[in-house]
Amino acid sequence: MEKKKLSERDICTKYITPAILEAGWQQTQFREEVKLTDGRVMVRGKLAARIKNPDAKGGPKRADYVLYARPNVPIAIIEAKQNKFPVGQGMQQALSYAEMLDVPFSISSNGDGFLIHDRTGLTDPTERELSLEEFPRLDQLWPLYLQWKGLTTEDSIKLIEQPYYSDGTGMAPRYYQRVAINRTIEAIANGQDRILLVMATGTGKTYTAFQIIWRLWKAKKKKRILFLADRNILVDQTMQQDFSPFGEVMHKITNRQVKKNYEIYLCLYQAVTGKEEWKKIYRQFPEDFFDLVVIDECHRGSADEDSAWHEVLDYFKSATHLGLTATPRETKDVSNSRYFGDPIYTYSLKQGIQDGFLAPYKVIRIVSDKDAAGYTPEKGKVDKTGSEIPQREYNTKDFDRNMVLEKRTRFVARKVWEYLSQIDPYAKTIIFCEDQEHAERMRQELVKLIPEAASNRKYVMRITGDDTEGKAQLSYFIDNDEKFPVIATTSKLLTTGVDAKTCKLIVLDQNIFSMTEFKQILGRGTRLREDYNKLYFTIMDFKGATRLFADPDFDGEPVVIYEPKEDDPIVPPEDLATDETKDLGEPEPSPYDLERLEKEDDEPRQGRSKYYVDDVEVNDGVVQTRYLDADGKLITEDLRDYSRRKLKEEFGSLKDFLKRWNETDRKQKILQELEDQGIPIDLIKEAVPKSDDFDVFDLVAHIAFDQKPLTRQERADKVKKRNYFGKYGDQARAVLESLLDKYADHGIADIEDPKILELPPFDQYGTKTQIRRGIFGGPEKFTQALSELEQVLYQDESA
Structure with a gap:
């Protein structure tokens, strides 16, 4: 068979694989068709689907070959192309994958030979062509890899060769988790004693930490490890799930009791320290007792030099300190890099969404007339308790903190139920309120509105630090076998540590002044559960938090930002395209021990009066x-x-x-x-x-x-009635009809964007270049066809 007619797979089988084996690589040292990402989830109205075509933009990424120097150390990427292409055709793709996997060698081949790119900078030239017989051997690449990573001692090499934990099910770290794990092991092998990993909520920070600890422990590099968290739920979840393989060598420090016969310790900061000297039980351990201290959610004060928690880290200063956080940005409240140094690896929410590992999100912003214009009580006005209200303008920052407009609470509850009743009345929802009292008022208003809540007390629950009954329902709220509670009203309790994977709606009726807190709240919805039809989530924002804390570099952009006006539907118009509603399942059961719950910022605020006004109407904002x-x-x-x-x-x-x-x-x-x-x-x-x-x-x-x-749909329908497409061939007509549909959905700017041809459904007709040249006869003719389509769209009705 003529070589140029062979498929890409044939090129791999007949030429590339034999060349790899001839160079001395074993079958166990390389893998083919290695999946790197799952493919992005695209959202269109209420419908969401994963892009499964690997050739489409946002589709799943697969490397043709990954070569491994050791079972857990990838060293080279090979991208294969058909022989009709030049040998370097796959190089840019290989370089992209090599950067993702943090490997130094990128190789492209068309079956005639190889083009190799060396990112180490240790060879000259950086790129060179090789024949099939010259494929590099492992003993040629391995020394370059070690030098690139700065691994020069026998102990450091032995450490990075330590394998991952495997339970025999085939579960393995995702590509970004491998990079985070390997970089941490390499940093420790090179003597770095303070290390920071930044990974968006929902990307598996705890699992990543487990694999790091496992390899260090098994290699006897770190013999005693302390895992610190600031919420009991985080410690219990970690012990029962990711850390369970440690078994009997693992111990949770409780009841102010110190035991020194374990190797893996987990505890709350508050369990080992406090303001009183007798609470500082960490001092009962020798200063050099621990070799590694892992600080989970380290943005929550552990790196603050004024924090009592910092005493623990300072006491165990001889240990390596590894910080884990989902908050990358430095603020006056967060000082991660001041303590740990710059992160050795960052995996953002934006990247997680692009890779298809995290859920994309929509934003619905709602402004009441009182939030838009403020509220100024008339002189001498008293609230419902008879207290005279100071006369000044009260605005969004005041509402529910020192000025309670009861009809505003009712307004928010009505909008939430209006949305849920149209989308899915059983979609798990968290409503973040200003404080515990506000959370209770919100619960009451929802009970009045929702028919089922009147007969089922668990439909809406207040889950806050001061409510025993509510706290008892937390494990049910996140349990996949439990339909109820559906709605949880809270203040600070659910901002972090609650793994509610099927949470579909997050409501913000809380003033948020911290980027850290905002990202943690956002993280309540980022988990993807495709098996339960949880493919995206919605943020309903009543206090402008999504404007104040936008961080597009890390968080990416919402798929929709919708700002309904007076008399507009609460649901974005595209969401009404179908009445399909599916019940959602829940994540795996997690029977947490809730003996202690974080109370920081969740206590009733002291020293400030609250005024309760029940006779002021609150409506949609005046534009x-x-x-x-x-x-x-x-x-x-x-x-x-x-x-x-x-x-x-x-x-x-x-x-x-x-x-x-x-x-x-x-x-x-x-x-x-x-x-x-x-x-x-x-x-x-x-x-x-x-x-x-x-x-x-x-x-x-x-x-x-x-x-x-005229609506866009009306204009599009008029074009179709004129039989404008009759002069084009089948494929050209199909492309133009799809462009017209895109116009009807999104507007003129979208169809003029050159990138539109890279998205579904146009990808089924070929690449952007193939559509322009193959179907329309060249870019100029395509541009002319698009221009004529616009002329017909905006044609004078009298013509």
Whole structure:
């Protein structure tokens, strides 16, 4: 058979594998078709599905070959391509995978030979071509690897060769967990004594820590290990799940009792220290008793030099300190890097979502009229207890902290139930409130609204540090065999440590001033449970936290940001495309011992009065804009009037606007011009009810020039009725019809984006280049077809 007609798999079987074996590699030292990622979850309305096509953007990533110097030490990546391509065709892909796996050697082959890239910088040139007979041997690569990693002693080499724990089921660390584990082992082998790992919530920090400890313990590098956490639930969960293989050598420090005949110790900070001297039982251990101290959730104060917890780390200063956190950013409250140094590895929420290991999320922002404009009581007004209220403006930061508008609580509860009743009344939900008293008021309002909650006391539960009955329901809330509780109202108790994998809705009615706390709350929803149809989650934000703490570099962007206006549905419009609703299952049972629960910031606030007002109406926010006029005076103006005035300043007349719109090749230019003139598209949308249904063309024409708007779907339907696609071939027609559907769903900017052709459903027609050249005859002809489609979309109805 002609070599250039062979498939990629044939090239691997007939040429690459024999070359690897001829170079002395054993079958056990390389694997083929190694899955690296699962493929991103795409969300369209209520429907969500994983991208399974490896050739599609966001699809699962698989390396053709991974070569291992030791069972747990990958050393090289090989990407194979058909022989019709040059030998280096797969190099960029190989380099990408090599970076993901933290390996130094990237190799590309088409069956004629190899192109090898050496990231160590120890060979010259960095890239060179080799014949099939010159494939590198392990004894040529291994010394370069060790030098690259700085591993020069026999003990350090022996340490990194120590295998992972295996339970025989085939479960193995994911690629990023391997990198985190290996880098930590290498850092310890090189004598580093303070180490920081940053891994987003839901990515398996504790499992990663277990594998690190296991290898160090088995290699006898670290003989006694202390695992510190700040919540009892975290310690118990760790012992019962990830750390269970340690068995009888593992011990939890409780009841202020010190036992010195174990090797793996777990405890709360609070169990070994405190303000009183008698509580500092850690001093009963010799200072050099522990070789390794692992600090879970280390952002929660362990690295703060003023914290009592810091005393524990300072006392065991001869041990290696390994910090685990999901909070990467330095703030005045978080000082991870000041204590540990820069992280040796970071795996972000954004990357986890892109890889398909974590759930993407939507954001629904809701503003009441009192949050939008504030509330100022009239002079002499008393609250429901008879206390006179100080006259000043109360705003979002005050509500439920020192000013309780009871009808605002009812407003929030109504919006939450409105959403759940349309999406899934049994979707697990956590509502974060200002304090325990607020959580109780929220529970009461929900019970009044939800029919089943009136007869089933467990439908809505307050789970806070001061409520024994509520705390008893926590394990049921996260148990996959338990349908109830459905909704948990809380303040601080559920911000961390609660592994509610099927939580679908997180409600923020709490002022959040800490990036750390925000990320921990966000983490309650990031777990993916595909087997229970938990593929994404929603954040419903009543206090603007999602604006204040956006960290796109680490957290990525929501798949949807929806800001309903007065009389708008609470559910984003695309979510109403189907009435399919599926009951959700729950994660594996976790019978936690809740003997102690964190009370920090969960105690009733002392020294501050709360005023309770029950006669002030709270409704959807009045849509207004505020700006400074030429004299520097703050002006509040109806948003529609403001938008009309600004648009007329920009376009003059309807005729001028139509001319500009039709003559502009890319409508995105006009959107950018509006943005530059202080009229962003989001502002225009806010001025029109249900604006998400309309194209920006119709919004501008309607607001500025009183033209009747057409929805995007109506414009798309008119194009279809004109039989515009009849002049194209089958494939070209299919592509244009799909573009029209994309326009109807998302608008003109999306179909003008060149990347649109890389997404479903266009990937079924080939690559972007194949579509433009193969189906339309070249980029210019595709651009012309798209331009003609736009002309028909915006064709004058009188024409």
